[in-house]
Amino acid sequence: MKPQTQSCEALLESARLTVGLDEARILHRDALKRCPACHGRVTIQGVYSGQVSVNLSHRRIHDGCPLIPRHYKGVPSQHPQALK
Known part of the structure; x- marks a missing residue:
């Protein structure tokens, strides 16, 4: 199953949570x-004028x-x- 691109894994208080x-x-x-698929480091980018559109980078x-x-x-x- 392909991971959804509308989420990522965040390190919160030494635990990884999908958010x-x-x-x-x-x-x-x-x-x-x-990244939920390859575990590479990502940032959240987007367009914030008008309708907000964010994506994983x-x-x-x-x-x-x-x-x-x-x-x-x-x-x-x-x-x-990859981040452990």
Whole structure:
């Protein structure tokens, strides 16, 4: 099953929790966040004028994450700099 792109994993008090991107952006702004698919470090980016639109952005692109369709090579793999 492909992970949803509308969530990420945030490190909160030494535990990883899956949170929605809006929640991560508003409530957990300073928390370390990782991709639910490849565990690479991510940031939450978006457009905030008019209708708010947020998305997950990998800090370093790699070709093994199905959530990066533009770069994905078809074989899922953990990010080379995966967060534990």
